[in-house]
Amino acid sequence: MSTRAVTKAVIPAAGLGTRFLPATKSQPKEMLPIVDKPAIQYVIEEAVRAGLTDILVVTGRGKRAIEDHFDRNFELEYYLEQQAKHDLLKEVQGTSEMADIHYIRQRDPLGLGHAVSVAREHVGDEPFAVLLGDDIMVDESQLLRSMIDVHARYGRSALALKRVPSDEISSYGCVEPEPVHDGLVQVRSIVEKPAVADAPSDLAVIGRYVFTPEIFEALDRIEPGAHGELQLTDAIALLLETQTVYGCVFETGRYDIGQKVDFLRANIELALDREDLGGDVAEILRRIEPNGVTDRIKSAQTGVLSQLMSTSRFARLVEQEAIDGDKAYRSEEHTSELQSPDHLVCRLLLEKK
Helix, strand or coil, X not given: CCCCCCCEEEEECCCCCHHHCCCCCCCCHHHCEECCEEHHHHHHHHHHHCCCCEEEEEECCCCHHHHHHCCCCHHHHHHHHHCCCHHHHHHHHHHHHCCEEEEEECCCCCCHHHHHHCXXXXXXXXXXXXXXXXXXXXXXXXXXXXXXXXXXXXXXXXXXXXXXXXXXXXXXXXXXXXXXXXXXXXXXXXXXXXXXXXXXXXXXXXXXXXXXXXXXXXXXXXXXXXXXXXXXXXXXXXXXXXXXXXXXXXXXXXXXXXXXXHHHHHHHHHHHCCCCCHHHHHHHHHHCXXXXXXXXXXXXXXXXXXXXXXXXXXXXXXXXXXXXXXEECCCHHHCCCCCCHHHCCCCCCCCCC
């Protein structure tokens, strides 16, 4: 049983980002901005809020921009100080002071399991967290804290789990759960990207893990799978042979920014949540073809708009608000009205939701 506290985090960031080409041809996908911060900064901030300040980023070729972002930039700091832009100066300096960040290269793209394995020397015999950069959690680190608490209580590994529709389960690792108590399960088995008919449950493994150091022994034993890659799921399956593994089930707060639609959703929703941006962004969205939004929603069986409508707060806003033509009902007496679908368009909030 692992009794040491979790203080270290490993963030794999060696992927090529092919889904976002050509934008990622010459810059790391982890540096793509979500509003005005690179995606990986959200992940590191999450780790820091959970008390993990010793962070190892596993990078690859062409990822130097990540190191530069979390390093000092004396010329920029001097300029901001001379221009009396003290808020910006504090923010820029904060990126290099938030944690003790280390870097190591994954020389060959041999899968997530291999990326975690290269952290062995840094982690040693301590428990550690793994945070995948494609998943941004906007939950004040509640999920990660709960996983660390599970390790503190049981001395065992913990996985983040989320229920997904059956037609999506084949895109994830999937577990066979046994309930422990509300929001916590014991993992009985795990399989990587099962066919719908073979999935043991609807609980998918999402990109947050807390591992005991014995995961490295399991990683040593697994065999390469498709394309010669070492799957982290296979190592977890081996770990289950000798140790109990738990799963923390969560529902909200996740953005899968490895998918273009969720990347766009993250930018829009996080901008709406900003006091300095929310009102202006809502106004821009309200002005987008106000007479044609409904027709576009009804006719778009696929595409960004329909997916946003089905996966985000936009669907709730449509249900809550009605507009007659392009005139928004702004008074309190109209907020509960619901007209026919032909008259429904998105009325976005003017204040932080």
